[in-house]
Amino acid sequence: MPYLDLIASPTLVINETITRANIQRMAEKANRHGKKLIPHWKTAQSHEIGNWAKEYGITEVTASSIKLAEYLCGQGWENIHIAFPFNVREISRLNRLAENQGISVQIVNTSTIQALADQLTQTVGFFIEIDAGYGRTGVATSDFQTIDAILSISKTSSALQFKGFYLHPGHTYYGVDKQKIHEESREALHILKTTYQSSYPNLVTRLGDTPGCAVMEEFGDVDELGPGNFVFFDLMQVQLGSCRKEDIAVCLAVPVVDINLERKEILVHGGGVHLAKDVLVNADGSKNFGEVVLLDEKGWSIPSHYSYMKSISQEHGIVKASDELLAAVKVGDLLGILPVHSCMTADCMGEYLSLDEKKIDHAEGCH
Amino acid sequence: MPYLDLIASPTLVINETITRANIQRMAEKANRHGKKLIPHWKTAQSHEIGNWAKEYGITEVTASSIKLAEYLCGQGWENIHIAFPFNVREISRLNRLAENQGISVQIVNTSTIQALADQLTQTVGFFIEIDAGYGRTGVATSDFQTIDAILSISKTSSALQFKGFYLHPGHTYYGVDKQKIHEESREALHILKTTYQSSYPNLVTRLGDTPGCAVMEEFGDVDELGPGNFVFFDLMQVQLGSCRKEDIAVCLAVPVVDINLERKEILVHGGGVHLAKDVLVNADGSKNFGEVVLLDEKGWSIPSHYSYMKSISQEHGIVKASDELLAAVKVGDLLGILPVHSCMTADCMGEYLSLDEKKIDHAEGCH
Incomplete structure (x- = not known):
């Protein structure tokens, strides 16, 4: 029928051909630039679409909540990153989730990393989220004091593994100068990387917004791209020129x-x-x-x-x-x-x- | 805990005491005016809250979709009215639903009543929805030609039972003169009632909007009140002066x-x-x-x-x-x-x- x-x-209704083409195009772009594509799965939120993505070399995804991470758990993802400032009331859920699944969380303040250091029973990675001007969430680019304090607390727990810096320049959605925001974001991550690389040689930086990842062609020393909406796109992205x-x-x-x-x-x-x-x-x-x-x-x-x-x-x-x-x-x-x-x-x-x-x-x- | x-x-989080007080207050108001309160259950969408409402004499509810009507089915409601212009692609679902549940639907044009007349296998009531100026949906108050045509087609099927006229003056939400809208709505229903009562002595009229039902004290010869949001209220209703x-x-x-x-x-x-x-x-x-x-x-x-x-x-x-x-x-x-x-x-x-x-x-x- x-x-x-x-x-x-x-x-x-979903058009699989278009969805696959969107994933493939972004995966090829990431490859071309030598970056790892780790899509934000808050858009698709689906096992089946995840299986399509795996065919284009995607091995990790990002979730917007612990609830979504729980849903995506056990589907063969090497790591699921929860890209939302971690909510300390969910530590016991996080411990359960991390028993059988590679998980990382996002940190924006010292009280949260302290609670994790005190209560984690499983190994969990963490990114420090950086705010380079969006103003929604994250540690300010130049706030080395908070970054140092977070890293210092994290060292008190063997369960906490610092992975790097995450930056979502959501202000590319508001029609201002996308090129400039993209350059500032890249530069912020570059400074952080060079500052902390000697102490953390494996740290990575991740930049995640669909308008930037879809349109820009210069990613500097950023390691990972984390756009989400590109899997489906929508009229807002058309208006932004992303698709x-x-x-x-x-x-x-x-x-x-x-x-x-x-x-x-x-x-x-x-x-x-x-x-x-x-x-x-x-x-x-x-x-x-x-x-x-x-x-x-x-x-x-x-x-x-x-x-x-x-x-x-x-x-x-x-x-x-x-x-x-x-x-x-x-x-x-x-x-x-x-x-x-x-x-x-x-x-x-x-x-x-x-x-x-x-x-x-x-x-x-x-x- | x-x-x-x-x-x-x-x-x-729901406060049961406040919810019950809201239901009780509206039920008492309806009683005081000699009207039947048939709340729109698109707000609560709940069996348990429905059981609370039954304690205040509520015997019928309204649904916003056939999906919600299916959920509410079999919970002892004497009738469930689906207050959305009926979607002819859902006739087989409607037939299944009406096997064991009193159901009425809403009609705004002749092609829909024709499809129902042709395909209904169960008895279903219907209201004609009237538009008295809101402009979202409904037959215009003065469009007796369409109303007559709907009624005429309905007579060709013994499965269709005309119940009356339904009017949702949603423009009370837009800050214009609520008193005037309420009077116009009441008057529209009054004219329709007097026009069609001789042919349909049991027809009823229903008026359903929370701002009007919460604030007004004059309902004329309207038979039924159908507000929904009053069960919980919200900041929009506070701004409108409803609560x-x-x-x-x-x-x-x-x-x-x-x-x-x-x-x-x-x-x-x-x-x-x-x-x-x-x-x-x-x-x-x-x-x-x-x-x-x-x-x-x-x-x-x-x-x-x-x-x-x-x-x-x-x-x-x-x-x-x-x-x-x-x-x-x-x-x-x-x-x-x-x-x-x-x-x-x-x-x-x-x-x-x-x-x-x-x-x-x-x-x-x-x-």
Whole structure:
């Protein structure tokens, strides 16, 4: 039965070919630059998609939470890095997790490393997260005092192994000068590496943001690349220039439940609980919660006429429709919606349907 | 063990006393006005909370999707109404659901009622949804032609039973004149009732929005009230004047992972995948993704000093903290966050923890 006939309700469709091409392209780029690609798996959150990634030489992944790390555990990953400032209330979960799985965590202050030094029963690696100007989280680049204090405390526990420095320059998402941010980030990691390499000859530096990793071609002495969103991409990444619309690997199939010819609107079953509520702004100032593509038995195509989701509530989505779409659509049809933020959409949906009718796992669907 | 000691990771805490008080207050108000309260269960999405509601005379609920209706099925509800324009791709699911459960659906056009007339094998009720100016979905108040056509088609199937008119004046959420919207909505339902009552003597009218049902005291000849959010309330409802902050019945407990004294910010594990990304705007123009409350063993208290979640990403939340909070907080503590939109937060979390340490079910947590 064609995959479209399996869809009665909002369903996240994945195009395996596009997904594999995205992974392959980034893996080849990392190879070309002599870097190790360790993708952030908060986007895909899937064993099956992990198996695809392994075919392109991926051996380690990153998780956004201990919950996701627990899900990914035991799937043959050499190491799972939890790229979130470690939460000391989860130390006993971490000890259990690290019994049978290579794990590393992220440190941004001394009190957390002290708690780990006191309570870890298993060997765990750690990265120190560096803030080079994003302002969300991390030790400031020049705060050698905190870095030294963290390293000093870590030496009191044989369970703690310093791996290196991690930097997520998330401000590349805000439309400022990406090139400059990328250079500053690289430079920050370079200084840290040269400062600490004599004491820690095996330390590595990791830089992880999709806009930077997708577009830049100069990575200096950075050792590892850690982008996440590139596996699927989305409309936000298109706007940032990281990819083309044709590279977006997932779309939400939504049933048409009503059509308003006068207002040129199509009501679909697909709302905030499916897409999440991330939003872009169109050139005319209107909001865009997702863009319409035309589903067919081979996947989807991007129409020359533009239609988009203009508003969203818990379950409802209202599509502002082109004349061409209005002329073609009827109640009971399916439309495809390219997501604004694919990580959030996948997290909401908790499962994928492939074009060859396979259900593909996602951590959130497996309670 | 006190409930706080059970919390290691982001957890949605529910205060049963406040929840019951919210349900009781609305049930008493409906009784006082001689109306039937049929709450929209898209907010709570829970069997256990449904059992609480039954103690206040609630016998029917509303679902936002067939998926939620399936979850709520078989729990003793006399009827479950699916208050979303019916999706014709789900007719076979509807037939299965209606085998053992009183079900009604919502109709906004003729093609959908035709498909139901053709394919229903079980008895199903239907409401015609009316749009009295919100502009999201529904038949326009004055569009008697469409209403007549829907009713005419429905008569061709003995499986279809017309129940009445449903109106959700969601524009009360947008800060315009609530009183006027409420009066227009009531008037629209009154006209429809008087027009169709001679042909359908048992028809009922239902009005469902929390701001209107919470604040207004005049419901005219409306038969049923269908608010949803009032079960928990949230910061948006506080802003709309529907409730006090003290009436909010759920809060997200989030672990503190870092503190930045210089920026007066607290980094917590609690992001868009937990709270959703609904947002309010503070008086100074800054964004507010949730407000900090102080957790204690009896629940939480609202501090006199204001701290709020100023930004949010997939897993991260950054709290802009008052001096008092900064002076008291340490890494590893838990903070409570009152949600901006409790329906979305509950949907993200898929489970509640009560103050007496019970896990309480939510449809999204039970795959």
